[in-house]
Amino acid sequence: MPFTTTKSAFWAGVRDGAPFIAVAGPFALLFGVLAHDAGLSVFEVMSFSIVVIAGAAQFTSLQLMQDEAPTLIVILSALAVNLRVAMYSAALTPYLGRAPLWQRIFAAYLLVDQSYALSHAKFEADPQMSLPQRMAYYFGTCLLVLIMWFACSYVGAAIGTTLPKNLPLDFALPIAFLSMVAPMMRTLPHLIAAAVAIVVSLLAVSIPYSLGLIVAGAAGMMAGAQAEVWLKTQPLAAPQDPKA
Structure with a gap:
């Protein structure tokens, strides 16, 4: 349904982003607990x-x-894990790239998996949205998720040691990514990329410092890109003549 105002687009983004607080909260809480246990204030x-x-x-x-x-390994690993955000940015540029600079700065700061997944799907489904409506919807998707992330990070760090040791907070990470990735597995290249990444990650599990995940991610992206190129080069089947 088309939006009539930027305000309605913003609140639609807030509503669409609301379900993700169910996974962002435990995820952030777990980070706060583990970071406190690791010695961070x-x-x-x-x-x-x-x-x-x-x-x-x-x-x-x-x-x-x-x-x-080593510090260099920590930095490079974090950057490698976040390479997906560069792809998110490239995918959203056709929709948000003409926004004012200050809006794009805030959009870059707030670009997370949830805001990308919701916004990209919405922009594709509703190409008639104006640029201000797109920005409003995008910022709306971030609101509740980020509030929950910051709040639960604080709670985890402040009172994490008092939480039950058997509290299954670690379920949030796989559920969050599955809920975003699964609906996007719509083409053969997507499936090939996922399959290759899974296989390589299992084969590379012994690489130190969890660098096998980076190798697996790179292998998956290359396999998916190559599959897409291959499919584009295949000639389309000639239509069958029903009278033949």
Whole structure:
């Protein structure tokens, strides 16, 4: 349904983003607990979450720091995990690239998996949206998720040691990514990329500092891109003559 105002587009984004707080909350809570257990202060935990806003990269960095990995490895691993955000940015540029600079700066800061997945799907489904409506919807998708992320990061760091040890908070990470990735598995290249990444990650599990995940991600992207190129070069089947 087309939006009549930017305000209606913003609140539609808020509504669409609301279900993700069910996974963002436990995910952030788990990060706060683990970061506190690793020796970070509440201030350091909050600085980490506010500056980075990248759950997967934060967990990767935290794990590597606990393993006493070299600082360069920590930085490169975090950047590699966040390479997907560069692809998100490229995918959203046709829709948001003409926005004012200050809006694009805030959009880049708030670009997370949920805001990308919801916004890209919405923009494709409703090409009649104006640029202000697109920006409003995008910012709306971020609102509740980021509030929950910051709040639960603080709670996890502040009172994490009092939480039950058997509380299954770690379920949030796989559920969050599955809920975003599964609906996007619509083409053969997507499926090939996922399959190759899974196989390579299992074969590369022994690589130190969890770098096997980076190798698997790169292999999956290359396989998916190559499959897409191959499909584009295949000649289309000639239509059958019903009278033949």
